[in-house]
Amino acid sequence: MNAPFAAAEAALPPADAQPLVEAPRPEAGDSRFSNTFLRLKKKLERGVGKAIADFNMIGEGDTVMVCVSGGKDSYTLLSCLLALRERAPVNFRIVAMNLDQKQPGFPADVLPAYFESIGVEYRIVTEDTYSIVKDKIPEGKTTCSLCSRLRRGIIYRVAREIGATRIALGHHRDDMLETLFLNMFFGGKIKAMPPKLVSDNGEHVVIRPLAYCTEAEIARFARTMAFPIIPCNLCGSQENAQRKHIKTMLQGWAREHPGRIESIATALSQVVPSHLADASLFDFKGLTRDTAVAEGDIAFDRPELPSGTTTIRIVSDLTDED
Structure with a gap:
């Protein structure tokens, strides 16, 4: 485990604890500093800190390029990383990066103004990938694949230019699970989004610090923070994807x-290769009576599933209030 971030995570008070110092409250009626919001903020930051620690995502001297699209996820990621940097006993640089793809009506002034308002170092890159995608992909077809490849190449280039050692993306737990089922249903693979991987060109480490955070909680956080959300006119408009x-x-x-x-979500980190069918992960051909396996033969046992009277309900400690 990444000890510095584990320490920073442990330094967070319990979600239901009262803050040692009263948080400043702007005006009466402003709900952004309500107890519910503070619990949500701590929960998200704790989840990000745990992911960083579990997968050793960030270390001393790293330069983390945070890809900010203008959506709720990347805004939340940037906010959590900036908050954790204040408490982490390691020094690392954060650079917010946005790719202006020249989508019609894209408000080019919004993100620079936001970055300057919070005092974060940033880089805006302008590349007309929108025209390329619209030219190459027939109307009505999914644009995500080509758009993603073009963005990825530009992101790698910019990361190299600024000396980034980590590329942070805003994918959360729900994105990872959706990818798992997409690959199972349409790709014939048990494969999801990993929390940490090496980039396609082998030059960078890509991290997903929101791996333990849910989309619903991120959405509530973003609403209360009133982030200046910028909608995507490509993939965001394709309801049939x-x-x-x-x-x-x-x-x-x-x-x-x-x-x-x-x-x-828990199953993603508890894989039992001996009970699947991938010969590259487990030596089925060489298996003998003396082969040790993680779990025994339960082929003739009924799966242990909770009954209707003993099902454990997992309830969030947060309400739907902001």
């Missing part, structure tokens, strides 16, 4: 079967 179908499925499970999504 397969990812949206997967999202709807998972949201239905979350409503109808409390705890199911949390269980699936």
Whole structure:
């Protein structure tokens, strides 16, 4: 575990604890500093700190390029990293980076003004990938794949230019689970978004510090913070994308079967290769009676599932209030 970030995470008071110093309150009626909001803020920061510690995402002297699209996820990521940097006993540089893809109507002044208002170092890059995508992809077809490849190449280039040792992306737990099911249903692979990986060109380490944070909590945080959200006119407008179908499925499970999504998320870190069928991960051909496996033969046992009377309901300690 990354000890410095584990210490910073431990330094956070419990979610229901009263702050040692009263947080400044702007005007009467302003809810952004309510107890509910403070608990939510601490929970998100604790989740980010735990992910950084668990996967050793950031260390002393790192330069972290935070990709900020103008959406709720990347704003929240930047906010959490800036807050944690204040408490972490290691020094690291944060550079916010935005790619202006020249989408029609894109408010180019919004992000620079926001970055300057919070005092973060930033880099705005302008590349007309919008025209390329619209020219290459037929109307009605999914633009995500080509758009993602173009963005990725530009992000790698900029990371190299500013000397970034880490590229931080705003994907959260729900993105990771959606990717898992997309790959299972349409790609024939058990594969999700990893919290940490090496970039395609082998030059950078990509991290996803929001790996333990849920989209619902991020959305509540972003609403209360009143981030200047900039909608995407490409993938954001494609209601028939397969990812949206997967999202709807998972949201239905979350409503109808409390705890199911949390269980699936836990499963990502508890893989048992000897009980799958990938010969590259487990030597099935060489298996003998003397081979030690992680779990025994339960082929003839009924799976241990909770009954209707003993199902554990996982309830958030946060309300829907902001």
